[in-house]
Amino acid sequence: MVDLPRTIFSEEHEMFRDQVRRFLEVEVVPYHDEWERQGIVPRELWRKAGAQGFLCPLIPVEYGGAGADFGFSAVLIEELARVNATALGFTLHSDVMAPYILRYGTEALKRAYLPKLASGELIGALAMTEPGIGSDLKAMRATARRDGDHYVINGSKTFITNGQNSGLVILAVKTDPNAGRKGISLIVVEDGTPGFTKGRNLQKIGLHGQDTAELFFDDMRVPVGNRLGEENKGFYYLLTELAQERLVVGVRAAASIEAMLERTIAYTRERKAFDQSVFDFQNTRFKLADAKAQSVMLRSFVDTCLGLHLKGQLTPELAAMVKLKGAELQGAVLDELLQLHGGYGYMSEYVIGRAWVDARVMRIYAGSSEIMREIIARTL
Ligand SMILES: Cc1cc2nc3c(=O)[nH]c(=O)nc-3n(C[C@H](O)[C@H](O)[C@H](O)COP(=O)(O)OP(=O)(O)OC[C@H]3O[C@@H](n4cnc5c(N)ncnc54)[C@H](O)[C@@H]3O)c2cc1C
Known part of the structure; x- marks a missing residue:
């Protein structure tokens, strides 16, 4: 067996994944380059995503959301990472910002804003x-x-x-x-x-x-x-909610590594140098083998953290670890995968190059790697 069996997701999660995939293929992937040139995604796209139930899945039905569990958010994050659709700030909106209103807002604030966030009428x-x-x-x-x-x-x-x-x-x-x-x-x-x-x-x-x-x-x-x-009490609220934001980084990192590894295997099999495929150089196979082993290792840890979070048991320290290791591994692995693409890896039209540069911020935002180490070190 090459991949570990995943036990996190139900059939409903996988059906949702199919819907998200179709939406991304039709409504996002063909336009992503244009949005990158413009530096922004049209608000209309947000409304389309809202109409399909892709915004604020965690928000209860009575406030316009899907009343779903974090597994649905994770599916969305994974599918966005798979096609490197980094232009969409959905995660910040749905899984970081809206939950503060749900958890700490008055009934009036929840009624006023959550339905509009879930529909995409308001962007958070x-x-x-x-x-x-x-x-x-x-x-x-x-x-x-x-x-x-x-x-x-x-x-x-x-x-x-x-x-x-x-x-x-x-x-x-x-x-x-x-x-x-x-x-x-x-x-x-x-x-x-x-x-x-x-x-x-x-x-x-x-x-x-x-x-x-x-x-x-x-x-x-x-x-x-x-x-x-x-x-x-704001600082306390921020500390409480940051665990989910940090798990998001881990989930995205694991999915990004898996998707970029798949693309790199395909590319190196296709590309020829010195009368053989790039894949057949021992160096390539060893680099890909390392990437695979790291990817499976990260997947195991991310899914464990996801499982704990679904039970409300993810601690700030574990969230710091999954953020730290996810972001650092993503940076290191994507760098090796880009190298195996040669000059094409450096071209913007190849997803690997964009994924590599987009991943750099993962070590900085949602608390830098150094802050994650501080959080972990305090528990030692
Ligand atoms: C693309 C992007 C999107 C962002 N989105 C948001 C957003 O939506 N909302 C928001 O509020 N912020 C956002 N941020 C900000 C982000 O969270 C901060 O950049 C991050 O927390 C680091 O803060 P700073 O940039 O001020 O760095 P500083 O705090 O100045 O730190 C600089 C460096 O110093 C070192 N350092 C700092 N403290 C310590 C320490 N205790 N121990 C050891 N080393 C340390 C680290 O190496 C750190 O990277 C975003 C940033 C980026 C780049």
């Missing part, structure tokens, strides 16, 4: 990072000052995924600027609120189709009712 973003801070969130400077039944928000955020397209942003701000991590709150903000402006679409070395923006807040007034959960 989560804004924590600022120009001066990223890893050290407790040092953030954006503030929300209480004024009657409103907050007055000032500050700026950067590197925000879905930033240009976003209709709804969860903002992390200081409600008590002197209290460090105990002074952070999460507040939901609609695009178009006076005082809220979006900066340029940031130019990145990869993820070219994904819009990433700076956001500015200048005396922006937001009702106190838009706060998620309790005042000054």
Whole structure:
């Protein structure tokens, strides 16, 4: 047996996978290059995905979602990774941003926003990072000052995924600027609120189709009712929810390695050099054998973490490990696979080159590899 049997997914998950695959083949793959040139995905595509039930699968039916388990999210993440459809910021929207509203929002916020997020009418973003801070969130400077039944928000955020397209942003701000991590709150903000402006679409070395923006807040007034959960508990909420975001990175990494390995095997079998296929060089077969063994090893760990998460038992430490090892392995393996493509590996029209450059950020966002090591090291 070459691959481990997967026990995570049911027949329903696999039927959902077929639907996602068809959607990606028809609605995404043919247009992905164009979106990469434009630096953004048309909002219409989001609405199409929403209509098919591909946004916010975790959100309960009463709020417009599918009321599904995280296995359905994992299927989506895997299928997006398989075709390297990195332009779509669906995961951040569905599995990172929307769950905060579900878990910590008032009934009014849930009713107002979750159905629109599930349909794609609103695109979600989560804004924590600022120009001066990223890893050290407790040092953030954006503030929300209480004024009657409103907050007055000032500050700026950067590197925000879905930033240009976003209709709804969860903002992390200081409600008590002197209290460090105990002074952070999460507040939901609609695009178009006076005082809220979006900066340029940031130019990145990869993820070219994904819009990433700076956001500015200048005396922006937001009702106190838009706060998620309790005042000054935001840091705790972020810590709680980050485990799922980190698992997402592991799930994507494992699927990306598998798909790119498959493509590389096919390419090297086809490509000839020195009167033989590139595949038949011992170096190639050994590199591919290493990649295969690493891929199976990662798959085993990712599926174990997925299984734990489905039972609500994934700890922050295991989530840090799956994020760390997934991202690092993806970077290392894709680099070797690109090498086996020679010059074509460096050409943008070959998926391997784009997957390689897109993967670089996995070691940086959702907490850098160094922060993951810190989290793990604290448990030793
Ligand atoms: C494409 C992209 C999309 C993003 N999307 C979002 C988003 O949607 N929302 C959002 O809020 N943010 C987003 N980010 C921001 C991302 O989460 C941060 O870039 C990341 O957390 C690192 O923060 P930083 O860039 O400020 O780096 P810094 O905190 O300045 O760290 C720089 C480097 O210093 C080292 N370092 C830092 N702290 C430690 C430590 N304790 N121990 C050892 N070494 C350390 C690490 O090597 C680290 O990479 C995105 C970033 C990118 C590139």
